[in-house]
Amino acid sequence: MADKLKITLVKSPIGAVPKHKATVEALGLKKLHKTVEMPDNGAVRGMIANVRHLVKVEEI
Template sequence: MANKLKITLVKSTIGSIPKHRKTVEALGLKRPNKTVEMPDNVAIRGMVDQVRHLVKVEEI
């Protein structure tokens, strides 16, 4: 596995269920096309998997 994940919000959270909105916010994403680098661990992968329809993930 890679050391870090590059996570980009590609779709707005408008219309999403509140749990998904909070997950996206916890990842540090506030608006579409915003990108963050997070450590590659089980917790982050679980959060990304929950909102996989809203984000794009790259291993770096």
């Protein structure tokens, strides 16, 4: 596993399930095409799995 993950919001969560909107917000993503770096652990991987259709993930 990589040390960190680069997570980019590529699709708007406007019409998404409220739980998915909350997950995107918890990842620290507020606007389209913004990127955050998060540690690569099980909790973050689980959050990404829930909103995989809204985000792009790169290992760094």
